[in-house]
Amino acid sequence: MSVNYGSKRTVVGAGYGFRDWLVQRITAGLMALFTVVLLLQVIFTAGPIGYEQWAGIFAAQWMKFLTFGVILALLWHVWVGVRDIWMDYVKPVGVRLVLHVFTIVWLAGCAGWAIQVLWRL
Amino acid sequence: MTELAKKRPEFRNINALSDLPTYRLPAAGWVSIMHRISGLLMFLLMPLIIWMFDTSISSEISFARFSAAFNAGLGFVPGWFMKLVALALIWAYLHHFIAGVRHLYMDVQHAVSKEFGKSSAMVTLVLSLGLTAVLGAKLFGLY
Numbered sequence: 001m002s003v004n005y006g007s008k009r010t011v012v013g014a015g016y017g018f019r020d021w022l023v024q025r026i027t028a029g030l031m032a033l034f035t036v037v038l039l040l041q042v043i044f045t046a047g048p049i050g051y052e053q054w055a056g057i058f059a060a061q062w063m064k065f066l067t068f069g070v071i072l073a074l075l076w077h078v079w080v081g082v083r084d085i086w087m088d089y090v091k092p093v094g095v096r097l098v099l100h101v102f103t104i105v106w107l108a109g110c111a112g113w114a115i116q117v118l119w120r121l
Numbered sequence: 122m123t124e125l126a127k128k129r130p131e132f133r134n135i136n137a138l139s140d141l142p143t144y145r146l147p148a149a150g151w152v153s154i155m156h157r158i159s160g161l162l163m164f165l166l167m168p169l170i171i172w173m174f175d176t177s178i179s180s181e182i183s184f185a186r187f188s189a190a191f192n193a194g195l196g197f198v199p200g201w202f203m204k205l206v207a208l209a210l211i212w213a214y215l216h217h218f219i220a221g222v223r224h225l226y227m228d229v230q231h232a233v234s235k236e237f238g239k240s241s242a243m244v245t246l247v248l249s250l251g252l253t254a255v256l257g258a259k260l261f262g263l264y
Contacts, residue, residue: 025228028221035218051177051184058178078167081160103164110167117175 027073034070148242156220159213216249
C-alpha cells in the first residue's frame, strides 16, 4: 500500500475518493427511500389533495424527522456532486475557489430555509 | 531523469462548439452527461424548489399563492413559463432518480458488462422521458 501521510500525503483533488463515493450512494439511497415514502402517501390519500392533505403529510412527527434527515443528506449529496463538476471543468484555482464558496453559501442558505419551513409547520 | 522531465504532449484542441456536437455518444454516455446536467439544474433551481415547498405547505393563503403561480403567473413570469420550469424540474428529478438507481444497482450487482450498460441506459432514457411526457401532459391539462 502506498504511503499517504506525512510528507507523502495526497493533497490534491477531493483526496477522499472512497468516502465521497460511499456518501454519495448512502445519501442517494436515503433520498430515494424518502421519495417512495412521500409518493405512497400521496397515492394513498383519499380524494383530491388540497392544502390540508398536503400539509398533513409533513405535519406528522416521524415525517418531519425523516424529512430533516433527507435535507441534510441532500446538502451533502449536492456538495459532493457539484464540487465534482467544478473540479472536472474549472481549472483556474481562483475561479474554482469562488465557485466552491458560492456552492457552500447557496447550499447553507437553502438548507436553513428548508429546515425553517419544516419545523414551523 | 530526462525521461521524467520530458513534457508529455497535451491535446487541447477540442472546441466545445464545433467539436463536441459532432461526437456521437452511446446511450450510457447520454445518461451520464444528463445525470450531470439534471443535477446542476436542480442545484441552481433549489431556491425555487424550496419556495414551492414553503408556499405549498405553510398556510391556506400561501397554498393559494403557490397554485396561482402556475396559472396566473408569478410577478412578471407568466403561468405557462412556470409550468415549463416545473416540467424541467420533473424531468431532472426523474432522470437523476432513475440513473441513480441504475448506478446503485450496478454497484450492488457488479453488473458491469457492456450489454447491460447499454440496455440499462436505454431503459433509463425511455422511462425518464416517457414519465416526463405523461406528467407534463397532466401538468398542462391535456387529460
